[in-house]
Amino acid sequence: MHELPITESILNIVLKHAEANSAIKVVNIHLRIGEISDIVDEWVQRYFDYLSKDTIAEGATLTIERSPVIFQCTTCEKDFRFDIKEIKDIICPTCGGKSVELVSGREFYIKNIEVL
Amino acid sequence: MMEKIRLIEIKEEILSDNKNLAQEIRNNLRMNGVFMLNLMSSPGAGKTSLIIHTIRILKDELRMGVIEGDIDSMVDSEKVAKEGVPAVQIRTGDACHLDAPMIDKALQKTDIKHLDFLIIENVGNLVCPAEFDTGATKRAMILSVPEGDDKPLKYPLMFTICDALVINKIDYLKLSDFDMKALQQRVLKLNPNIKIFEVSCKTGEGIPAWSQWLKAEVEAFKK
Numbered sequence: 041m042h043e044l045p046i047t048e049s050i051l052n053i054v055l056k057h058a059e060a061n062s063a064i065k066v067v068n069i070h071l072r073i074g075e076i077s078d079i080v081d082e083w084v085q086r087y088f089d090y091l092s093k094d095t096i097a098e099g100a101t102l103t104i105e106r107s108p109v110i111f112q113c114t115t116c117e118k119d120f121r122f123d124i125k126e127i128k129d130i131i132c133p134t135c136g137g138k139s140v141e142l143v144s145g146r147e148f149y150i151k152n153i154e155v156l
Numbered sequence: 157m158m159e160k161i162r163l164i165e166i167k168e169e170i171l172s173d174n175k176n177l178a179q180e181i182r183n184n185l186r187m188n189g190v191f192m193l194n195l196m197s198s199p200g201a202g203k204t205s206l207i208i209h210t211i212r213i214l215k216d217e218l219r220m221g222v223i224e225g226d227i228d229s230m231v232d233s234e235k236v237a238k239e240g241v242p243a244v245q246i247r248t249g250d251a252c253h254l255d256a257p258m259i260d261k262a263l264q265k266t267d268i269k270h271l272d273f274l275i276i277e278n279v280g281n282l283v284c285p286a287e288f289d290t291g292a293t294k295r296a297m298i299l300s301v302p303e304g305d306d307k308p309l310k311y312p313l314m315f316t317i318c319d320a321l322v323i324n325k326i327d328y329l330k331l332s333d334f335d336m337k338a339l340q341q342r343v344l345k346l347n348p349n350i351k352i353f354e355v356s357c358k359t360g361e362g363i364p365a366w367s368q369w370l371k372a373e374v375e376a377f378k379k
Contacts, residue, residue: 042252042284046170053168061164071170076313078283124312130345140345142316148287150166156159 043080047087054097054153063155066097070152071104074145076124079104100153109145113137174288177256181263181291185274191374192274194254194292196314199280201300202324204232205357206366207275211239213367218272218374223262225254225279232277242266253284256291273374282311293377296320301328305339308346315343320351322366327356 050069058066069088073079081104092098109124113132120133130140169175185192197203211220222243224233233245244262246254254276266274276292278285297318299307302325308315315321321343329336340352351369355362 042287045255046287049170049173053166053170053172057164057166057168061162063162063164067161076316077287078311078313124346125309129341139348141348142346146313146316148171149169152163152165152167154161154163156161 043083044087046079047084047091050084050102050150051088051091051095051097053150054100055095057153058096058155061155064096065156066100066153067156068154069097069100069102069150070154071102072107072147072149072151073104074107074147075109076145077148105151107144107147110143111140112143114139114141119143171287171289174256177260178289178291181256181260182293184263185268185291185293188268188271189378190268190271190274191294191377192276192290192292193370194276194278194285194290194295195298196278196282196285196295196318197280197298197300198282198303201280201298201303202357203277203280203298204235206298206322206324206355206363207277208235208239209357209360209363210275210367210370211236211241213363214273214371215239215241217371219270221266221268221271221274223254223259223266223274223276225258225277242271248279252279252281253288254278254290255288259290272378273370282307282314286311286314286317294319294373296322298322298324299339300325301332301334305335305342308339308342312346315346315350318347318350320353320366320369322353322355324355324357326354326361327358 054069085102108121110119111122112119115137116135118134131138195203220241222236224243224245225248230245233243236243244265246258246262295318353362353366355366
């Protein structure tokens with residue numbers, strides 16, 4: 041449900057940078073969003089198409105790159121991927137350590153845009 | 157002639173406007189010595205009940221206020237006002253969360269100069285409120301026993317961003333297959349620093365421990 045304000049925010053940031061760079065059209069928008077975020081990609085594109093009408097970003101494609109959930113073991117300091125929706129203990133596959141820290145999966149930013 | 161596509165590096169946080177305003181709110185509250193708690197949960201988990209219990213224990217020691225986010229009614233703010241604590245109601249209409257601009261507006265209607273402790277009752281939802289910084293000093297969530305012990309797997313972000321988790325309705329534990337140990341393990345894996353309180357707003361069990369923690373947090377903040 042919160043895709044609408046998020047999409048508004050994306051559009052504003054994109055237009056700000058596009059205008060500062062004297063672009064006449066925005067073609068592609070590259071987002072990086074962590075797997076922990078509950079954002080429905082399809083909705084973001086749909087809202088974007090609606091909100092961007094009559095702006096230079098009308099018709100732009102949103103490419104969403106999902107950054108995986110990665111934990112770091114605090115014992116052996118190795119990183120490992122984990123499917124957060126699985127019902128199992130988060131254990132370091134290298135040393136079996138149970139003390140872990142989240143190092144990736146919460147990203148939420150606009151990486152770059154392609155403009156004319 | 158084809159026009160050339162240029163790549164512009166942005167690397168800007170999507171919710172940067174909200175984040176910046178939230179930070180301004182935090183600074184302003186800091187200057188006025190007001191501790192603000194953002195309380196979140198799904199609908200019916202017991203936000204209003206927990207707030208009322210907390211008010212009853214702490215209102216003589218701390219000057220309290222409540223910001224109520226409600227879909228379209230005044231029910232919760234009326235309950236809070238009955239306890240003798242100022243309440244500001246935000247009618248969120250169809251919004252699914254409170255964000256920094258809404259809190260900013262509510263704070264303008266609040267006499268923060270005469271408060272120590274402000275609680276935000278967010279909109280009942282475990283998804284959207286997790287994404288929006290409100291400018292709160294600390295964040296807490298409630299999970300009630302009937303919702304099940306699998307919620308950290310379904311809504312990991314909410315459990316990741318909170319400083320405290322209140323497990324409410326523990327009076328239902330006997331009737332349910334809710335696995336308290338598994339729940340706590342799952343939560344602590346996602347967020348090793350989270351404080352967990354087991355309470356029942358019905359029997360009052362566990363409420364003193366929660367209130368004492370809050371009071372200590374508010375006092376530490378004001379020092």
